[in-house]
Amino acid sequence: MLSSIMLIVLVTTLLLGAGTAVWVGHSMRQTAADGALPAQTRALEYMARTLAFRVEQQQKPLQSLATVLSGHMHEPREWLEALLLQPASLASQFDEVQLADARGQLLLNLEKNQSRPLSQLLEPTRDALRRGLEEGKPLVRSTVQVSDAGLQLEFQNVFPVRTAQGRLLGVLGASYRAAAPSLLPLEDEQAGTSGDLFLFDKSGRLLAVGSKGQWQLPQDGGDIHTFANEDLAWLRTVQATTLSERRGSQLWSAVTLPWTQWVLVKVSNVKDWVPGMSVRSVWLLVVAVGLTAMALLVVLALVFYPLTELFRKAERAQKRGVMDVADANVYGARWWQRLSAHDWGEAEVLRNALQALGHSRESQDEREQQLQQQLQTLMDYAPVGLVVTQGKKVLRVGMQAARVLGYQPREMLDMPLRQLCASDEAYEELLARIARGLDIYGQFDSEVCLRRKDSSNVWVRLNGQSMQRMSRTWEVSNKEGDERYLVWELEDVTTKRLVREQSSWKAMHDPLTRLPNRTAFAMRLKEWLQECASVAGSADVLSVGETSTGHGVILYVDLDHFSQVNRQGGREVGDEVLGHIARLIESSVRPHGWVARVGGDEFAVLMPGISREQGMRHAQLLCMAIQDWEGSYQGQRYMLSASIGMLVLDAASHSVTTAFQGADMACYAAKRKGRNRVEVIAAAA
Structure with a gap:
């Protein structure tokens, strides 16, 4: 039997190798021919x-x-x-x-x-x-x-x-x-x-x-x-x-x-x-198929060795009359137990593994319960409200998020998302916005109005993305593809929305990104410089080991080729992208930096008390975060990069004007040297 199987495998391997070579060659030629016209x-x-x-x-x-x-x-x-x-x-x-x-x-x-x-x-x-x-x-x-x-x-x-x-x-x-x-x-x-x-x-x-x-x-x-x-x-x-x-x-x-x-x-x-394919390539392919067939035969001989040993044992047992005298009711079990007591290799490993799996099933269930409890504890005591959804229902919710919505965490398990919306129209609109954000940007980050348990409305900021995007190595089967898992951060922004309606807030903030504007950034920089000057004036000499608080950095961020986004998707898509990038910059430099929008696609970040090395690390991380961000519009994907200029601030030497000029010069140097990079300048007083 082993010789027949090896002969069949040899012939099959040679036929499959030849057929695969022909098919691969034909596919390569067809693929190259199909892609030739677009490439040209x-x-x-x-x-x-x-x-x-x-x-x-x-x-x-x-x-x-x-x-x-x-x-x-x-x-x-x-x-x-x-x-x-x-x-x-x-x-x-x-x-x-x-x-x-x-x-x-x-x-x-x-x-x-x-x-x-x-x-x-x-x-x-x-x-x-x-x-x-x-x-x-x-x-x-x-x-x-x-x-x-x-x-x-x-x-x-x-x-x-x-x-x-x-x-x-x-x-x-x-x-x-x-x-x-x-x-x-x-x-x-x-x-x-x-x-x-x-x-x-x-x-x-x-x-x-x-x-x-x-x-x-x-x-x-x-x-x-x-x-x-x-x-x-x-x-x-x-x-x-x-x-x-x-x-x-x-x-x-x-x-x-x-x-x-x-x-x-x-x-x-x-x-x-x-x-x-050249003649040399053909001969190399023939040699490779032949060596593969020989290696497969050797592997088959080694793999089938335990099976042949089991067969010999069964044959010897039959010659000794063991099978003839065995009770028919226990023939299979007791004869196999007697035969398998002398097995080794794969057969022994498989038998031991099955026994170990049977004994460890109960411990695995206990371990799974412990992990579920640990996950719920992490979500309950996280500094932000966390919600996990699957399809159109709530799978798990943290204590912070449940309090915002007026529920207990256990009350929201398997709750339909429709129950959190005031009407069917609001529910359908929310699903459409989430689907659009996930398809275009890979995540959804916006403010929505939800209904609490007492039927009152609450404005929350939802920031979520799929678990597939968070862990790119995790593949979901097609059966689960329509009900993907989404992880959300939930924050109550009702008070913030009331503050935005005030004229004083509007005068100092950008209406598109909701970040402070250029005027607010200049005032914040001036206040920091004045604070540093007052601290320096109160102490003439610093003690040994004491560091000056009058140092920091300014990052001037200019998006590269942002006009292509407006040309490709229109002004509306360009505004959406600016909002996403603004939130990305703000989250990337938090809590060390203070972000403002100072131009069309230009942002400024003030990082007080940060050294040159720390500022360079934050700037490079921000540059990589913007480069890794990607979106799509009507099937076409687009990516951005940023030129970042970093100015090392000295409160005793700089003013608001010189600080802006120095950061702008560093950003211009980054663009001139090829974009998508960080350039540092320490301007003179």
């Missing part, structure tokens, strides 16, 4: 965003230069030319700079920091300046050129020069050139796959071809023959979006490049994306 399209979108970012970065110095010139347009031409030709002038960042007044009169023509005759200005550049005067808004004109260094992209920017009141004084033009690979890197560098890139203008004319590691102009119209009439018609449908489709064995992707009205097209072969 994402690479093109990345190139488009990179080009848009470069163009926008070039417009910023031009805008600053226009602002400077707006106050000097009445100066003579020589004076303006000297201003722009200064070594530190922003004009040095461009290859060519032109300036014209409001009447269209050309004033300056600079090329590579040198003055050129006005008559040498090309007509296309003059047309761009005229359009800027006529339309009165920034313009960008892009062209493709050939130089000794290869294909180049030229961008002509035109920016209006206006007074502070908005009156048009003239236009400022500037152009710069860059190598095509620096602005439009070839796909080989982005995705590691081969293919051809084609650059078209808005009329469908082919401008450049990216192939064999370089950009070049179309050669005698030969490259345009690659595209049929229906291909060109398909390209003309690309406006401000991205198109992609699979045509047989070819992948076609097209994306519009911002600012240029160009269309970038990538054409590649599906086979380039599908991995193949």
Whole structure:
């Protein structure tokens, strides 16, 4: 029997190994083919965003230069030319700079920091300046050129020069050139796959071809023959979006490049994306399957050894006539007991384990009761009210939460959540809000109105999340998935809501996040500085081992790329996210810090009496907490990060103004060094 089983296992292993190899190879090729088109399209979108970012970065110095010139347009031409030709002038960042007044009169023509005759200005550049005067808004004109260094992209920017009141004084033009690979890197560098890139203008004319590691102009119209009439018609449908489709064995992707009205097209072969197996890989797979089969045979021989021993014992017992003389009523039990008295290995371990499980069942029940009592004790004496719900009923409640709702803890066991709501409409609305918060943010944190035992209303703050989120390694079966366990913190906020209605509270707090505003933060900082000054004045010399209370830190928190949340989900979702982040910051620095909202997506934290090392630890923990937070909207997930500037305060050296400026400078340094980091500054007095 053992030989037959081993032979069957060997054949089965070889067949399964070969079938698995074929199936895995086919699945890998199919998966790669299915993901090839989205991957190719994402690479093109990345190139488009990179080009848009470069163009926008070039417009910023031009805008600053226009602002400077707006106050000097009445100066003579020589004076303006000297201003722009200064070594530190922003004009040095461009290859060519032109300036014209409001009447269209050309004033300056600079090329590579040198003055050129006005008559040498090309007509296309003059047309761009005229359009800027006529339309009165920034313009960008892009062209493709050939130089000794290869294909180049030229961008002509035109920016209006206006007074502070908005009156048009003239236009400022500037152009710069860059190598095509620096602005439009070839796909080989982005995705590691081969293919051809084609650059078209808005009329469908082919401008450049990216192939064999370089950009070049179309050669005698030969490259345009690659595209049929229906291909060109398909390209003309690309406006401000991205198109992609699979045509047989070819992948076609097209994306519009911002600012240029160009269309970038990538054409590649599906086979380039599908991995193949070499002869060496095939032989390695055969060897691996063979070794696996041999190892399995050895393991089977070891595993079946106790079974074969039991069989031999039974055979010997039968030869001795034990089974023949055994009583039929006790045949199984007494014969097995006699046979199993000599077993070992897995059989012995299994028998001993079953006996141990039978003896320990009662002790396990007692242990479970002890754990239940300990859990209830922890919930009863926790500093906050705790409630555990399963589905639509209360599973367990702490004493603090029960008192807020007017019940005894035992009265709320298995209580339907509907009983805590004043009406069916309020109940359905509460469930919808909880489901939305859990789906989007992974938790629910809001104020709701509940009904007490005496039918009176009480406003509470509910902060809860699923136990699956609290312990990510705990997996819940599908049967329990619809009735997930939720853990809630419950706090009575009825008095706080009455206080918020007072005008004095509204004047010193932000209505969206309910945090103190910038004015309140400045007053709190000023009070702390004055307190430290009075303490320092009452004692001239500190005793040995005594520390000064005039030190602390200020954290200036600025959310990175928060505008993407508003663009993706709208202003309403952006306000919700700000509320969640505000509560996250407040809970992260509690009880050492005092938090305020000082700007749109900017927060400030005062931590008095905290050293530099302690402040850095709190700041880094806060930065990681914001980075770990994530939400979703309409199936799309978004995450945030924060740039945090930390100022080490000295009450004897700082004022409210210098403290704000120093923290803001540290935050700006964090953004400049890559965002999602903490930068520390100890400003001088």
